[in-house]
Amino acid sequence: MTPAQELDAADVRDPRLREAYALCETILQHDNHASHTWMRGQLQPGSRPYWDAMIAFCGYADDLADALDVPLAERIRRYDAFTHTFFRMLHNASVPVPRSGPDEAHAEGERAYLVSLAFCDFVHTWHLSEAGIRQASQALRTDMSTEAYDTLTALERYMHGVSGEPARWLAALLGPRGQTPGDGAANAATAWSFGLQTLDFVLDLEEDVRLGKLYVPLDDLRQCGLQRADMERAVAARESPQALRDVVACQLVRVRRYFTAAERWMDSTRPLGWEAIRESLIEGWATVDRIARSGHDIFAVTAEPT
Known part of the structure; x- marks a missing residue:
């Protein structure tokens, strides 16, 4: 056409x-x-x-x-x-x-x-929500001057603006014209987008750190015995000490949780038109498995030919 x-x-x-x-x-x-x-x-x-x-x-x-x-x-x-x-x-x-x-x-x-x-x-x-559009706009603006997010709550607030809201707009397009998605569809779309974005944060970790950005909660680094300077040194050397592997593993736990939440709603409702989301999840799960098989060595994974 x-x-x-x-x-x-x-x-x-x-x-x-x-x-x-x-x-x-x-x-x-x-x-x-x-x-x-x-x-x-x-x-x-x-x-x-x-x-x-x-x-x-x-x-x-x-x-x-x-x-x-x-x-x-x-x-x-x-x-x-x-x-x-x-x-x-x-x-x-x-x-x-x-x-x-x-x-x-x-x-x-x-x-x-x-x-x-x-x-x-x-x-x-x-009939998209103007409040949602403003949230997306503000999240992107705030991120310009933000180098890192201290907690998962702060990072999810950012993610909701830059990926969660657009995922809800996509959910609208997947349904009947002009019909606002129900809470279940909107929440499933958000969970799907959070999983994909968290996975992107892991895959883009080296590039982001070199640009002075970190999209891993600083709480996670502290709990795994890392400081931000340790992360920067690991990126510079392209080496994955156990503490960094633990940080990556922690992110994948969240990806699995997000993906599972999206799949649970899709399995229970079987929404029409969501086949593309299902296919995207299959690919996302495969990437999660690939990172896990590497022992959570993100540098080994990103060095692999695509």
Whole structure:
């Protein structure tokens, strides 16, 4: 099915909205998000443009937050300007419409506007919670100036914003159009996303530490006899002392708990349209097993060819 036919199936008729959704789809094609492309293919054609809007919007916000070549204060300023404009658009406030111009600033302004426009339409069409969107926005903003999270509670608060809320938006897309997912579906989607994100934290541990970030609760390090400096030395040497293996094992305990919670709800309700989540969990479990078989040596696992 062509992008134009998908927009027809989504009942997106306004020319400016069609332009906005088409841009989101083009952005994702250009950025080559393999996992997002796979998930997109699991959705009904009429839901795919909304998925494009969701991923393009989240990706644009992530890019603003993660622009490491930009000073922190300037990143925060740009991020705040982007989110402020979005929420004004969400409430149909008057926002200047950027027009194409000869310079890069004009082009970037129009890109941000169209991505926000498409996401606003998704929010209104599928009745997404504005409170949830604000929580996601604030979590990403706070993380820009946060190097580590002291407790699991603090880390889960961050995860709920950046992965839990988007998972709930996906849960909406997996169900009937415009119908808000029930608590069971929303909680299962959140648990699934927490498991995947915690697994990503483990796999990306080396990269994150080298960037000055740590997405393992400091409580876990202390309980395993590690200081953050010990973690940094282990990463620099790419060595896994037993204490670091214990930290990794602790994270996998949580991944198993999150995945099991999601599966328990799916097994009891057998929701239609959730086959993609089930497949994702199968792959996630396989990664957990692979890390466990390595003796929780994350450097050995990440050195393996994919």
